[in-house]
Amino acid sequence: MEVILHVYDVTNGASDKTNNTIVQINKIFKDGIGLGGIFHSAVQVYGDDEWSFGYCEQGTGVFSCPSGKNPMYTYRESIKLGTTAFSIFKVNQILRELSREWPGHSYDLLSKNCNHFCDEFCERLGVPKLPGWVNRFAHAGDTAAEIAGNTAYRLRQAKTEIVAASKVAYRFLAGVASNNSIVTPGSPVNSPRGSPRFQATWFKNLISSGSKPSTSSELGNRDEEVMRERKQQEAETPRTQSSRYAI
Numbered sequence: 001m002e003v004i005l006h007v008y009d010v011t012n013g014a015s016d017k018t019n020n021t022i023v024q025i026n027k028i029f030k031d032g033i034g035l036g037g038i039f040h041s042a043v044q045v046y047g048d049d050e051w052s053f054g055y056c057e058q059g060t061g062v063f064s065c066p067s068g069k070n071p072m073y074t075y076r077e078s079i080k081l082g083t084t085a086f087s088i089f090k091v092n093q094i095l096r097e098l099s100r101e102w103p104g105h106s107y108d109l110l111s112k113n114c115n116h117f118c119d120e121f122c123e124r125l126g127v128p129k130l131p132g133w134v135n136r137f138a139h140a141g142d143t144a145a146e147i148a149g150n151t152a153y154r155l156r157q158a159k160t161e162i163v164a165a166s167k168v169a170y171r172f173l174a175g176v177a178s179n180n181s182i183v184t185p186g187s188p189v190n191s192p193r194g195s196p197r198f199q200a201t202w203f204k205n206l207i208s209s210g211s212k213p214s215t216s217s218e219l220g221n222r223d224e225e226v227m228r229e230r231k232q233q234e235a236e237t238p239r240t241q242s243s244r245y246a247i
Contacts, residue, residue, distance in 0.1 A: 001088075003081045003127045005118065006050050007134060008040040008073030023074065039134050040073045041118045043081075045125065046088045051095060053117030056104030062095065062117070082127035094124050 009026050011019035026037030042050035042065075049064040068075050084091070098121060106112055115135035122129050 001046055001086075001091075002083050003122065003125055004044040004050075004067070005079040005081050005122075005130060005134075006042045006044060006068050006070075007076045007079065008042075008070060009076050010038045010040050011074045012072045019074070026076075037133070038137060039076070039115070040070070041115050041130060041134055042067075042070065043118050043121050043125075045084060046091055051121065052114045053102050053107070054104065054114060055107035059104060060099040061102050061104030061107055062099045079131065081122060081130075084125040084127055086125060091125070094121070098124075 009023050011022055022038055026039065040052070042052035044050040044067045048067055050067040050070075051062065051064050052070075053061045054063060055061060065071075068078065086094070098117070102112075102117055113135070115130060119129045119135070
């Protein structure tokens, strides 16, 4: 049995000016450029009715009407898609299945509209799907929405990871500073934060090593600088203690 696709211009707006604008857009983008437009579609097979899908609050969104005579839109053209080998009983079974799977409240202009329904119906009938231009605008809008959603998700994920990494780095820095503290009974200043000069040197080395690879000479210079800091601290400690016991 032959399967026919009926295509309409979507002119169900309350304003004649809006409807005329849509017709002109479809003429330019479909007839002039060949890209597509804003269309409604329906599939005819076995009988004089066409089948399509639309929004409703309750029940199935699958409906039928006389072929090429949907009063909601402006008829445009018909396209023969091929023939199905299924009997009328099998086609009715497919329509019952689709009626359960396509409730009216699930309608979405970009991802689940009448053209998506006709694609699914044609696939189950074993005939080619709709020409690309029929639903190209919806596909483009759906893709753009998906890209925007993915981008927003990745930005949120990156922000979460940066915050987590910052917390870990802060705890690490605090732990290193605490471990580098030198506490002696005779020290005149027992700061829990350790030697300010040593911390500054260590932090400077940390930033430098994170920005570029260190050479062997740079590593040697850093080791010598750290050793000088430690020797200076050790040299200062005995003098403080001796002066304390001399009192």
